[in-house]
Every structure is written in structure tokens, then in C-alpha cells.
Amino acid sequence: xxxxxxxxxxxxxxxxxxxxxxxxxxxxxxxxxxxxxxxxxxxxxxxxxxxxxxxxxxxxxxxxxxxxxxxxxxxxxxxxxxxxxxxxxxxxxxxxxxxxxxxxxxxxxxxxxxxxxxxxxxxxxxxxxxxxxxxxxxxxxxxxxxxxxxxxxxxxxxxxxxxxxxxxxx
Amino acid sequence: xxxxxxxxxxxxxxxxxxxxxxxxxxxxxxxxxxxxxxxxxxxxxxxxxxxxxxxxxxxxxxxxxxxxxxxxxxxxxxxxxxxxxxxxxxxxxxxxxxxxxxxxxxxxxxxxxxxxxxxxxxxxxxxxxxxxxxxxxxxxxxxxxxxxxxxxxxxxxxxxxxxxxxxxxx
DNA sequence: CTTGAACTGTTCGATGTCGAACAATACGGT
DNA sequence: ACCGTATTGTTCGACATCGAACAGTTCAAG
Numbered sequence: 373x374x375x376x377x378x379x380x381x382x383x384x385x386x387x388x389x390x391x392x393x394x395x396x397x398x399x400x401x402x403x404x405x406x407x408x409x410x411x412x413x414x415x416x417x418x419x420x421x422x423x424x425x426x427x428x429x430x431x432x433x434x435x436x437x438x439x440x441x442x443x444x445x446x447x448x449x450x451x452x453x454x455x456x457x458x459x460x461x462x463x464x465x466x467x468x469x470x471x472x473x474x475x476x477x478x479x480x481x482x483x484x485x486x487x488x489x490x491x492x493x494x495x496x497x498x499x500x501x502x503x504x505x506x507x508x509x510x511x512x513x514x515x516x517x518x519x520x521x522x523x524x525x526x527x528x529x530x531x532x533x534x535x536x537x538x539x540x541x542x
Numbered sequence: 543x544x545x546x547x548x549x550x551x552x553x554x555x556x557x558x559x560x561x562x563x564x565x566x567x568x569x570x571x572x573x574x575x576x577x578x579x580x581x582x583x584x585x586x587x588x589x590x591x592x593x594x595x596x597x598x599x600x601x602x603x604x605x606x607x608x609x610x611x612x613x614x615x616x617x618x619x620x621x622x623x624x625x626x627x628x629x630x631x632x633x634x635x636x637x638x639x640x641x642x643x644x645x646x647x648x649x650x651x652x653x654x655x656x657x658x659x660x661x662x663x664x665x666x667x668x669x670x671x672x673x674x675x676x677x678x679x680x681x682x683x684x685x686x687x688x689x690x691x692x693x694x695x696x697x698x699x700x701x702x703x704x705x706x707x708x709x710x711x712x
Numbered sequence: 713c714t715t716g717a718a719c720t721g722t723t724c725g726a727t728g729t730c731g732a733a734c735a736a737t738a739c740g741g742t
Numbered sequence: 743a744c745c746g747t748a749t750t751g752t753t754c755g756a757c758a759t760c761g762a763a764c765a766g767t768t769c770a771a772g
Contacts, residue, residue, distance in 0.1 A: 386615030386658060395707070396616060396624040400673050401608040404680045405692065406586045408699040410605065413583035414626040415706035416576045432728095435580065438571040445556030446566060449750060454566040456584040461729050463752060485737045485750040488556060503570050510574045512709065516701045522575065524691055525698045529578040531686045536585035537565070539682065602758095619720060631759050633722060655720040655767045 405532070420509050428472050430498050433465060434506060437491065437499045440475065445488035447480060474498055575702070590679050598642050600668050603635060604676060607661065607669045610645065615658035617650060644668055 401407045417432075424431040436455050440446070452462040466489065469475040474495035477487040491499065514522050571577045587602075594601040606625050610616070622632040636659065639645040644665035647657040661669065684692050 387613040389616070389620075396609050396613045396620060398605055398608040398624075399612040401605055401676060403696070404676050405684055405695065405699075406583075406590060406676065406680055407605055407608075408696060408703065409579065409583045409586060411626055412699050412702045412706070413576075413579045415703060415710065416579060418626075419706055419710060420576060435568055435571055435577055438568040439566050442569040443557040443566045446559070447750070450559075450566060454568075456581055456588075458730060459751070460731075460753080464728075480750095483738070483750080487751075506571060506574050506576065510576055513702050513705055514575055514698070515705055517698050521694055521698050525575065525695045526573070526578060528684070528687050528691050528695045529575070529582050532582045532683050533578065533585060535683055535685055536582070536589055540585065540589060617720075628760060629721070630723080630761075634758080650720095653720080653768075657721075 416509075416513055420506070423509070424502070424505060427498070427502070429468055430472070430474060431502060431505075433469060434499070434502045436462075436465065437469070437474065437495065438503065440489055440491050441496065441499050444490050445478070445480075447483075447486040448489060449486070451489060469495075586679075586683055590676070593679070594672070594675060597668070597672070599638055600642070600644060601672060601675075603639060604669070604672045606635065607639070607644065607665065608673065610659055610661050611666065611669050614660050615648075615650075617653075617656040618659060619656070621659060639665075 398407060421431050430437065436451060439451060439454050448462050448466065449459050452459045457465075466475060466477065470477065473492055476490045476492050476495075478490060480486045480488050517525075568577060591601050600607065606621060609621060609624050618632050618636065619629050622629045627635075636645060636647065640647065643662055646660045646662055646665075648660060650656045650658050687695075
């Protein structure tokens, strides 16, 4: 796999800040999905959280809350896996969300080890509001792209996630 | 913007774990780019870092290192902006990378406040190796997608990043 | 020249996530 | 019925990132 030669005789010359308005590029790394994925995610997450800062920590954990809404009563370990966080991390998160009155732990009927996690009435309402916000937020994110391009991107991301889950579970 | 009604008469019935092998879905949030973006990024980043754990912290900061290679001598503040991290965070990161012998701070000639950041010889080599690894990693990530789909995704992500940078800088 | 605003790198306390450990519980094989 | 292994939620210490503050420096306006 011979990487294309990108030699530029880079002997000790600084990049003077010509073209001052633009962002610095990462060269070869730019062509990689993982790189742009990270950049986009950090910025998107930060923007969403900042815009809804007054609503407590629910915006940060909207993904989790949405899953709980769609699958009430699931044990914590399955929820952690679903949002790609660790079991131990979810403990604190659920403590917070429960303290804010959005979620609830109930002992699982069949298994005395595990808790089922549920949304409270207030949690249901919060999720509904935040989901509307997230649609709006996504519209801003993806401005300038066609519906077809967005659909393709969603499909690609789905496959990426599936690939990673497969290789990790092994 | 009337959100489509997705009522399912969800009165207090638990989601029994039918279809046990599959992942839990997030319902309406699934259609949003931000959600999948986050999931994919977490998994991709984690996988990449785990696979290259023996190489110190360089894999985590490969994006930064690649930027430094392409733009040697830039001040820390510009680098921070390029990788979407905060100025204060970059201090620790550069401390680490410098301690590992990959980067170097040199006083900027024109401005006594700022440092120019450079790669050491060892840093150059590390970046080259890791970039090759990252190409391989990306190939695994994106398996099952056509070259056209990937190209479209990269283009969409570029626009997403640009949109977020524009709305944030304001 | 002087002065005030803006910028640079830095420190420090707060918060989020992780991995490794642990006790309690479930379960399969013999 | 018993034992070893898995699984679940949890705690705890390590580390990463953040935001707010700060001193040193630059620079433009007067």
C-alpha cells in the first residue's frame, strides 16, 4: 500500500501564517473519516449543550433518555452498551438524571441483580421537548447539503457503527 | 414545525428483551446526524486508541500532530482552534507530547507571548507511521460502503464542520 | 507616549469518563 | 445439590477536558 509521496522538502521552514482567515489543515489525515468524525462531533455536541445549558444535564444525555423512552425497563448494562459508555459511567449519570427527576430505577422482577430504568412523567416531557430541539439543531448542522446526501451519510454512519460494534464485541 | 405524532400508547409497559441480540434504538433521535456522529466517534476513537495503546499518547493526538506537521511553527492558540480543543487543554497535551519527545516549543521570533510548535525528528516519524495506521483503520471502519458513499460523507462532514465553526465564531 | 483593550500561554478547581476491583446474584455442568 | 463462572450494579483512584482567572505582551487610539 504505497502511500502517495507528499514530500515538500520540509527542512526547518515555518509555516508563516499566510491565508490568515482559514483553518489549519491536517494533510493526509484530512482524507480519513475518523478525523472529521471527531471534529464534527466535538463541535456539534458542544454547540447543542451550550444552546440548552439552562435545561440541566438532560441535553448531554438526550441520546440515553431517548433510548430509555423507546425501551423502558431495560437494565443499566444494556443502556450503557447502547450509548457506547461504560457500565461504571452510567451509574453516575443515572444518579444525576434521577436526582433531576427525569429517570427512575426499579428493581427488575426476574433478576435481583439488575434495575430496570424508566422515565418519569417529567422525563417523558423533557425528552419530547429536547427531541424537537435536536431536529432543529440537526437542520442547522446539515445546512447546505441535499436530502440525498444526508440520507447517504446516515447510512454510512450506520455501517460504521455496526462495523465497530462487531469488531469490539469479538 | 409540527413534529410527527409517534404515540404508541406507552402506558407503563416494559420493553421485554425480545430480539435479544440487537442493539437498543433511540427512536426519533436515530434520524439525527448528531446522534450517530457521537456514537460513531466514540467507538472509532476508542478502537483506534486501544489498538495502538503501546505507542503512548500519540494515537489520541494524531490529528494535532498531523496539523503540526503540515503547519510547523504555529502558535498554540491556533492549534487548539484547529482541533476544537481549548487553549488551556492544549497546554497539558503539549507538555505530554514534549515529554515523550514528539513535539517542541520554540519562542516565536516576532511575538514574545507565543510559542511556535514543531515536530521533532522522532515526532515526524511517529506521525508518518500512525497516518499509515489510520488509513488502515479507516478502511475497516468504512467497510461495506462504496467509494462514492464515503466521498459524499466526507463532503457532508466538511460542511457540518464549517457550519458549526461559523455559528460558533460569531 | 500613554493607556486601555485584546491576545498568549499558563494555573487551578470542577466535572466526566475510564478501568480495575468488589459483593451480590444467576446459571450451567456434573 | 454443589461449585465455578458470568453478570449486575457499584465504588474508587487516574486522567482528560473545561471555564475562569491571571501575568506578560502587543497594539491601536488618543
